[in-house]
Amino acid sequence: MKLSPATFRALAKGDKAADRVVPPTGFTARLTLFVAAAMAFLAVFALALSLAAGRLAASWGDELARASTVRISAPEGQMAAQTAAALRLLEQTTGVASARALSEAEQQALLEPWFGPDLPVASLPVPQLIEVIETEQGYDPAGLRLRLQAEVPGAVLDDHARWRKPLVAAAARLNLLGWVSALLIAATVGAMVTLAANAALAANAQVIAVLRLVGATDIYIARAFVRRFTLRALTGAAAGTALGIVAVLLMPAGSETAGFLTGLGFRDWHWLIPLLVPPLAAAVAFIATAVAARRVLGGLS
Amino acid sequence: MIELENVAYSYGGGELLSDLSLQLGAGSFHFLTGPSGAGKTTLLKLCYGALRPTSGQVRLFGSDVTHMDRDAIALSRRRVGVVHQDCQFLDHLPVAENVALPLAVAGQAVPGQDENLRELLAWVGLTGRAMALPPELSGGERQRAALARAVIMSPEVVLADEPTGNVDWEMSQRLLTLLVELNRMGKTILIATHDLQLIRAAKAQVQARVLRISNRRLQTAGADL
Known part of the structure; x- marks a missing residue:
């Protein structure tokens, strides 16, 4: 047949x-x-x-690979200065399409599922987050880490690779x-x-x-x-x-x-x-x- | 029609048939006789390609069986009607459909066949049993249904294996008459039987040759009957 x-x-x-x-x-x-x-x-x-x-x-x-986060933990007085320094540094880095500091409201929204809606974020020593979007070519994470260490001591780069x-x-x-x-x-x-x-x-x-x-x-x-x-x-x-x-x-x-x-x-x-x-x-x-x-x-x- | 030339057949042990030659010409009428287990059924199976000879040559309508594939054998069956000793049917279909089965299988079923089928059933005396299922038939009715099925394709050869094996004398006479009628219509007939009375009855009606298997070989008998 x-x-x-x-x-x-x-x-x-x-x-x-x-x-x-x-x-x-x-x-x-x-x-x-x-x-x-x-x-x-x-x-x-x-x-x-x-x-x-x-x-x-x-x-x-695709989506998560192109995003990473810079976290800045600094004493209250230096937070704004360090954030500005980190942003400046990121903008000069090749392979970074954009970098943007998250607003207080956005940070609160991120924490809300864990701490509830009434958390007074401003009164807590919450680190400042900077969202980094890469270009297609991407940046060199090791180099960026070294430069951040030198110029913004409180900054930690998390490129998500570890858990992604x-x-x-x-x-x-x-x-x-x-x-x-x-x-x-x-x-x-x-x-x-x-x-x-x-x-x-x-x-x-x-x-x-x-x-x-x-x-x-x-x-x-x-x-x-x-x-x-x-x-x-x-x-x-x-x-x-x-x-x-x-x-x-x-x-x-x-x-x-x-x-x-x-x-x-x-x-x-x-x-x-x-x-x-x-x-x-x-x-x-x-x-x-x-x-x-x-x-x-x-x-x- | 069917020719066997120096045919031998063995089922694995010793040879059952050896150095056997036979020609079934068109319109001939043969009886095949011999003691039980002598190889009558085996010889018939060789004649319709159900078995292939272990040596020698069997030709069905001019083609060598050893070179025919399964489909070629199947197609040759449409020119050979076979009536078995224990006739088997499709038990879930009525007699009429069983008799017409060769037509359906050959793709020759046509709307006008009903009339022919009715005539054929009347000829074998099964008109009233057309809608019965095969398990409901008596031995004689089964034999006649098998004969009707064997001839519906108008085959050139009819092979019957002990067609009167389990019917009474009167019924075997009727079956014989049907086979003789077929022979008069030009069909080649070969009947295997050990019923000598039947052979004598047939010789009165038709020019029949009697073949006997003994000692694994085929002998022409006849004068003594």
Whole structure:
């Protein structure tokens, strides 16, 4: 059985007589449907996880990489002078696109989640933060650190690399794991359909012998089984995918203020990806049944 | 039609058949006889390509079986009608559909076939049982249904393995009459049987040759019957 357009046309059109030659099997049919649905449901989640992890890795990699912070801890009287000196120094540094001291209100907003809204920031020895945005080329952190040390003794440069790198690596690994899960799910569907098809072929040995006796070619016999399992996998996977998409839609959305925690879901054209699950499941079932049928039929006289 | 030339066949142990030659010409009527286990069924299987000879040559309609692939064998089955000793059917389909199965399998099912099918079922006396399922049939009815299925494609050769094995004398007479009628229509017939009475009855109606398998070889018998 080849994957030719004619085969697909024949599959889609169906042959009522050919469908009837294999006796209906209620229980295994329902099991195949169920497994296909369950696997499609899981596949939708694996894809959602993978895509969300990919988005995380991308956003942490791109957006955070270009920002760093200079923190100035100085006695109250010197704070303004040191901040101005640091800003001046940063503006002269190549690779720094802009540097801006955070206002008191902004600093308060940053601390609010930890200390509550009524914190009198002004009366506390809170360090001054300077937000540094890099150009695409970036700056040399070691050189900048040395110069800051020399000119602004209270300044500490934090380029975020320390905590950003493991997070990006973790997100990238999560992304990979998601795709590996999707592949494993596809392989499981293939294995399950192969087992079910082998069982069906064995259970219908008499049907195959009769068909062979009256002159049926292997393609005719195989098609009766292949069509059945392909349609089952397609139907089951469609149901499972629909349920999976509904479940993803019902997930609580990651709020914008949650910052780097992107919502577990699909964005924009990514919604098209889960729609590929049913046809892929059908293709896997088609190939698995065709291979199983060819092996079993080839062993007969 | 079917030619066997110096054919030998073994199931792994010693040879069951050896150095066996046979020609089934168009319109001939042959009986194949011999004790149980002598290899009658094996010889029939060699004749329709279900088994391949361990040595020698089998030609179906001029092509060497050893060079035919599975599909070629399947296509040759459409020109050979086979009636087995234990006829097997698709048990979930009614008799009429089972009889028409070769047409469906060959992609030759046409809307106008119903009339032919009815005639064929009437010819084997199964008109009233057309909608019955095969497990509901008696032994004789199964044999006649198998015969109808074997001839619906209008094959050139009909091979029957003990077609009267599990039916009574009257029924075996009816089956024989059907096979003789087919022979008069020009079909080549080969019947394996150990029922000598049946062979005698047939000789009264048709010019039949009797072949006997003994000591792994094929002998022409006949004068003694």
